[in-house]
Amino acid sequence: MTRDDLMFRDGLLNGHRILVTGGGTGLGKVMAEAFLILGAEVFICGRRGNVLDETAEELMGQHGGKMVGLACDIRDADAIDDMLDRIWNNGGALTGLVNNAAGNFVSRTQDLSMRGFDAISNIVFRGSFAVTLACGKRWIDQGVSASVLSILATWVWNGSAFTVPSAMSKAGINVMSQSLAVEWADKGIRLNCIAPGTFPTEGMSARLRPTEGGSAFRDTTDYPMGRVGRMPELANLAAFLMSPQAEYVSGQTIAIDGARYLATGGNFSSMRSWTDEQWAEARQSIRATTAKDKAQRTA
Numbered sequence: 001m002t003r004d005d006l007m008f009r010d011g012l013l014n015g016h017r018i019l020v021t022g023g024g025t026g027l028g029k030v031m032a033e034a035f036l037i038l039g040a041e042v043f044i045c046g047r048r049g050n051v052l053d054e055t056a057e058e059l060m061g062q063h064g065g066k067m068v069g070l071a072c073d074i075r076d077a078d079a080i081d082d083m084l085d086r087i088w089n090n091g092g093a094l095t096g097l098v099n100n101a102a103g104n105f106v107s108r109t110q111d112l113s114m115r116g117f118d119a120i121s122n123i124v125f126r127g128s129f130a131v132t133l134a135c136g137k138r139w140i141d142q143g144v145s146a147s148v149l150s151i152l153a154t155w156v157w158n159g160s161a162f163t164v165p166s167a168m169s170k171a172g173i174n175v176m177s178q179s180l181a182v183e184w185a186d187k188g189i190r191l192n193c194i195a196p197g198t199f200p201t202e203g204m205s206a207r208l209r210p211t212e213g214g215s216a217f218r219d220t221t222d223y224p225m226g227r228v229g230r231m232p233e234l235a236n237l238a239a240f241l242m243s244p245q246a247e248y249v250s251g252q253t254i255a256i257d258g259a260r261y262l263a264t265g266g267n268f269s270s271m272r273s274w275t276d277e278q279w280a281e282a283r284q285s286i287r288a289t290t291a292k293d294k295a296q297r298t299a
C-alpha cells in the first residue's frame, strides 16, 4: 500500500497506540500498515513470532514509524495480560484495539468434533472477548478513551452453511460490540465492527477454498461489481472507525462487500453439492496448511 491509497490527512492517528490481533498477515497486516502510515504506534500479535517480526520490519522499512510484534495466543488469558503489561509498561495505554485474529475452515457440521468447534470459537468468540475485556478493565480503571474495532463477516446477518462455528462466533462478537457500545459509552469507549466480503488472503483461501489452490476466488461472475475487495478499501474504513473524528459512531457493523451478500448470500451455501470425496480432499488440504503454520508457532 502507498500513502496515496489512503484518503486521510498525514498524522490523523498521531499519538494513538493501536493493537491489531493477527496483524502479521492478511487483513490485519493491511490495517496495521494504514495506522502506521497515519502516525499511530502499532502493536501486532499472533502465534508465529517470525511472521510478526518480518511484518514489522517490512512495514517500518517502507513507512518508518514504530510497529512492535508480540507473540501471543489470544486463547490464553494470562498470555493476553502479559502482552498488555508489556505494552502499557512501555509507553502507556493503548488507545485502540482491532479484534482481527481468527481461525476458520470449511467443514460439514456433522464432521466436526467439539475440539474442532473449540479450535475456532476459542479464537474468534472467547479470544476476542478476552482481549476486549482485558483492555476494557485497564481503560476504565485509568479513565482512558478508546476505540475497539472487530472484524466480522456478513454472515452475522444471514448465517453461513459449512462455517458454522465461525458464523456463531462472529455473531456473538457482533452482539458483544452492540452491548458494550452502550455499557461503556460514558467511559469514552466505543465499539464498531466491519463485515468484509471477499478480500483474498493466503490464510483464508487455504481454509475456505482449500482445493482450488492459487485460483481460489478468481471467478467473480457472481460478484455484483465483478470483483473482490481491494485491501486499501478495507484499510480506509478501518482508519475512519479508529479515528477520533468518528467519536459519535458506536455500536455499528458496516459491510464492505460490493453488495455481494445482498445479491448472493456471500457465504458457502454452494458447497451443498460437494461429494464425500471433495470434503475428504478439503479436510486433508486444510490439515496440511495448519500443520505448516503450527511448525512456526512460538506462542
Ligand SMILES: CCCCCCCCC/C=C/C(=O)SCCNC(=O)CCNC(=O)[C@H](O)C(C)(C)COP(=O)(O)OP(=O)(O)OC[C@H]1O[C@@H](n2cnc3c(N)ncnc32)[C@H](O)[C@@H]1OP(=O)(O)O
Residues within 6 Å of the ligand: 102, 103, 104, 105, 106, 107, 111, 112, 113, 114, 115, 116, 117, 119, 120, 152, 153, 166, 196, 197, 198, 199, 203, 204, 207, 208, 266, 267, 268, 282, 283, 284, 286, 287, 290, 294
Ligand atoms: C464464497 C463466499 C466468500 C465469502 C467471503 C469470505 C468470508 C470469510 C470470512 C472469514 C474468514 C476467516 O475467518 S479466514 C481466517 C483464516 N485463518 C485462519 O484460520 C488462521 C488460523 N487457523 C488455525 O490456526 C487453524 O486453522 C485452526 C484449526 C482454526 C486452529 O488450529 P489448532 O492448532 O488449534 O487446531 P488443531 O489442533 O489442528 O485442530 C483442532 C481440532 O479441529 C479439527 N479440524 C481441523 N481441521 C478440520 C477440518 N478441515 N475439518 C474438520 N475438523 C477439523 C481437528 O481435527 C481437531 O479436532 P480433533 O480431531 O477432535 O482433535
Ligand SMILES: NC(=O)C1=CN([C@@H]2O[C@H](COP(=O)(O)OP(=O)(O)OC[C@H]3O[C@@H](n4cnc5c(N)ncnc54)[C@H](OP(=O)(O)O)[C@@H]3O)[C@@H](O)[C@H]2O)C=CC1
Residues within 6 Å of the ligand: 021, 022, 023, 024, 025, 026, 027, 028, 045, 046, 047, 048, 051, 072, 073, 074, 075, 099, 100, 101, 102, 103, 104, 123, 127, 151, 152, 153, 154, 195, 196, 197, 198, 199, 200, 201, 202, 203, 204, 293
Ligand atoms: N479475507 C477475507 O476475505 C475475510 C476475512 N475476514 C476476517 O478477517 C480477519 C483476518 O483474516 P485473513 O487476513 O483473511 O486471514 P489470516 O489467516 O491471514 O489472519 C488470521 C490471523 O490471526 C492470527 N491468529 C489466529 N489465531 C490466533 C490466536 N489464537 N492468537 C493470536 N493470533 C491468532 C493468525 O496468526 P498466527 O497463525 O500466527 O497466530 C493470522 O495472522 C479474520 O477475522 C477473518 O475472519 C472476514 C471476512 C472476509
